[in-house]
Amino acid sequence: MLCQDLMKSEVETFREHDTIQQIARRMREVNIGFVPICAPDGRPVGTLTDRDIALRVCGEDLRSSATVAADVMTRETITCRETDPIERAEQLMARHHKGRMMVVDDEGHLVGVISLSDIVDEEDDDRAAETARLVSDREVRA
Structure with a gap:
């Protein structure tokens, strides 16, 4: 199976200049906890999660209407290609x-x-359980 066979292609995306308030409202409306932040050409430049908002915006007492994605997003982008095997x-x-x-x-x-x-x-x-265990290992080490 290829990544394109399993991926969700309808994805909410935002730009670096979008405010956290705009993003959080949309995340609430569509009930998601993760959004890619993309450059105008559609290339991912970061991600933002509901956890990022809680820790980096609320935790620092920043105003969501005055804080933009670029200020608090995770800049590390991990990607795979649509033609890669799911493995x-x-x-x-x-x-x-x-x-x-x-x-x-x-x-x-x-x-x-x-x-x-x-x-x-x-x-x-078995394979899915092993992947889940490896992903969640970060919680154990923290």
């Missing part, structure tokens, strides 16, 4: 302890997202 996404998720993987085309433009729950839903139980 590649699993390896990257495990190595980087990430529960979500951005999927890009050959030019580096975002085309989808794969979450750990997508893998658990589709893959055989």
Whole structure:
């Protein structure tokens, strides 16, 4: 199975200049906890999670209407290609302890997202469980 077979292609994305208030409202409306932050050309430049908002905005007592994504987003982008086998996404998720993987085309433009729950839903139980264990190891070490 390829990443393009498992990824969600309808993904909410935002730009670096969007305010945290705008992003958080949309995340609440569509009930998501993760959004890619993309450059105008569609290439991912970071990510923002509901946890990032809680710790970096609320935890620092920043005004969400005056804080933009670029100020608090995670700049590390971990991606796989849409034509990669799903095992590649699993390896990257495990190595980087990430529960979500951005999927890009050959030019580096975002085309989808794969979450750990997508893998658990589709893959055989033993392999999915091992990937989940490796991703969650970051919690044990923290």
